[in-house]
Amino acid sequence: MKSLQKVLDIIDKVAETRRAGIRELSSMTGFPPATIHRIVSTLVQRRYFDQDPVTKKYSLSLRFLELGSRVQQQFNLTAIARPHLERLMAETKESVNLAVRDGDEMIYLDHVRSDYSLLQLFTRPGVRVPLNATGVGKVFLSKMSNPDVNSCLERTQPKPRTPYTLTDKIGIQEELSRIRTKGFSIDNEEFEMGVRCVAAPVFDHSGELVAAISISGAAVRISQEKIDHFGKLVKRCSLAVSRELGFDGTNEIFINQEKGD
Amino acid sequence: MKSLQKVLDIIDKVAETRRAGIRELSSMTGFPPATIHRIVSTLVQRRYFDQDPVTKKYSLSLRFLELGSRVQQQFNLTAIARPHLERLMAETKESVNLAVRDGDEMIYLDHVRSDYSLLQLFTRPGVRVPLNATGVGKVFLSKMSNPDVNSCLERTQPKPRTPYTLTDKIGIQEELSRIRTKGFSIDNEEFEMGVRCVAAPVFDHSGELVAAISISGAAVRISQEKIDHFGKLVKRCSLAVSRELGFDGTNEIFINQEKGD
DNA sequence: CGTAAGTGTTCCATAATCCGAAAACACATT
DNA sequence: AATGTGTTTTCGGATTATGGAACACTTACG
CATH class of the missing domain: 3.30.450.40 (GAF domain)
Structure with missing residues (x-):
């Protein structure tokens, strides 16, 4: 599952840096901006990522806090x-x-x-x-x-x-x-x-x-x-x-x- | 990003049910078992999911607790x-x-x-x-x-x-x-x-x-x-x-x- | 004030990648 | 040993992701 690997690379990088822009992620991962954009906008649409409306930078959303809480409960x-x-x-x-x-x-x-x-x-x-x-x-x-x-x-x-x-x-x-x-x-x-x-x-x-x-x-x-x-x-x-x-x-x-x- | 949608569907379902097998996920999402397996094994390889070695069921790993913690810190x-x-x-x-x-x-x-x-x-x-x-x-x-x-x-x-x-x-x-x-x-x-x-x-x-x-x-x-x-x-x-x-x-x-x- | 540099975003032809039926497999339980 | 459960692998085909290039927009600078 190659595309999923890319997705997880992006999630990892965003988690590391707390917030990152498309170009930034592109240079860190080596994937072209268009690829990053496609993946990241899907994550935003599904509420896994937030995008700052002014800086345009992306960050992990509260969804991860929710999922982490589930794990802790388990x-x-x-x-x-x-x-x-x-x-x-x-x-x-x-x-x-x-x-x-x-x-x-x-x-x-x-x-x-x-x-x-x-x-x-x-x-x-x-x-x-x-x-x-x-x-x-x-x-x-x-x-x-x-x-x-x-x-x-x-x-x-x-x-x-x-x-x-x-x-x-x-x-x-x-x-x-x-x-x-x-x-x-x-x-x-x-x-x-x-x-x-x-x-x-x-x-x-x-x-x-x-x-x-x-x-x-x-x-x-x-x-x-x-x-x-x-x-x-x-x-x-x-x-x-x-x-x-x-x-x-x-x-x-x-x-x-x-x-x- | 259609395949990512499926991935997120699976993550959502696993989060809901806490632990689920491939068949179970297949019937919940409508995707064939082979598809589920491919996605889920990538997630396991990347340590986003755990697989119970005896029941074979999958669950969210501690990675989500870690990521959630990052979000909370932000x-x-x-x-x-x-x-x-x-x-x-x-x-x-x-x-x-x-x-x-x-x-x-x-x-x-x-x-x-x-x-x-x-x-x-x-x-x-x-x-x-x-x-x-x-x-x-x-x-x-x-x-x-x-x-x-x-x-x-x-x-x-x-x-x-x-x-x-x-x-x-x-x-x-x-x-x-x-x-x-x-x-x-x-x-x-x-x-x-x-x-x-x-x-x-x-x-x-x-x-x-x-x-x-x-x-x-x-x-x-x-x-x-x-x-x-x-x-x-x-x-x-x-x-x-x-x-x-x-x-x-x-x-x-x-x-x-x-x-x- | 205008130009340049930097970003995010969209488009689209191409082929690589994901798909999924089916079959093989592992492992309990009867 | 047979049946039933659920997991894993295979493989050809076409759907889907790809990424270069163009576009839109903001910011930096002369």
Whole structure:
């Protein structure tokens, strides 16, 4: 389906640039303006795109917000987790997030913002973050086999986001084995300076890892001593969600479950 | 662009049904299975659709959540309004919503849930509601001319959602003129039994109506006496947002500004 | 004020691309 | 093993997308 490929290229480019004109899209994609115009005007007619009447530039319409909302609903995980996330926020006074893996990235499904903290990590549902530099991502890495982890790192070629970001294989392997022992992961200013996270896994009825829950907040408030306490709380919360999904084990299936190569 | 029309038909149908197989889509759209398959497999390849490996059914992927999130960000309105919405929630202890008009419907951009109320109106960002039966929608109707209101009602043919829903032109015209006088609109169990809303308009720098903010909560808690007080609060809040958008008038531009036919 | 440069938009002959009936395939269920 | 479900592949034909070129319109500049 060659023409559809072009359509999706255009949608991707418009999403990247937020708003773009026909000529602009033409030079980015290499398709002639007439082709772009035909595709884009169909998208406008079907209300998938908006066209600014004065600048003539095109942008994604609210239709995508609507469709995204549908997708979020389909994950009844979100509905199940909500009350637990709110309780965890109340217990810790820190923001709480729910994320799932999508390919080589994590994608946030939901979050409960702390009313107490001023510093907020930007985790709107739909935002993507790397696996290696986040608490939720490392939870997923820790459940993968060593070769899988390596090939994932190969593919994504993670760049250090802060001086603390782990990017070398050996460092990451050590970190993952620590996570498997403790049952929760820590992001110690590895994604954003000044922000620490503590994250734990959510399993479904079959014991499959389906999501991760994290507490995130200013490093000044999440001291080293607090981390173990928060780890306990986030594990309890994620276990409660797992239970509602029909999981009958414990978080401790992590322990001593080193993934070999 | 005929083939793109088919693609969008398929996306629409999958969004409606949440998940669908090829046969199912074929009978819904009238296109032969081979056509559906070609389109859908391209969408899967480009990660716009997911295919359940066991049931083979297709669904919208997280890509749509991502794109929807982008759209929401583009409305920096959301970012500007956020703190005001939170303050309004704190003042009223009721849930607060931000919505914009999209065609003949309203679409929610953001909401702040009350921690105090058990009964919650379901207003996730991206959800659509009719213009005539909601507080936020009536704000937009009240800024339209009578003929525009009538033709909008003609197009949408609103169905009563509760015994209180206004659907006749004369009743609505009276209601709109009341809104123009008061500067805020009321949804008195017109959308959902047991739920009352109070909504006010947000204007941009050019004085154009761009959004509406509403307080929504259980009718038992939002008594008739409270409505005027809430009206004052929601007007103050929406005016504060309007000011941040560069608006230099007052909400009272509604008053005595009857739209003629 | 007029010319030039830049955009979005429309047209149309050409052939590449999409189409869809039918058949093959995969996989449960009986 | 047979039946029924639904998915996937094939392939010749013609519908449909293509893209160069012309047009309309706005903005930038001398």
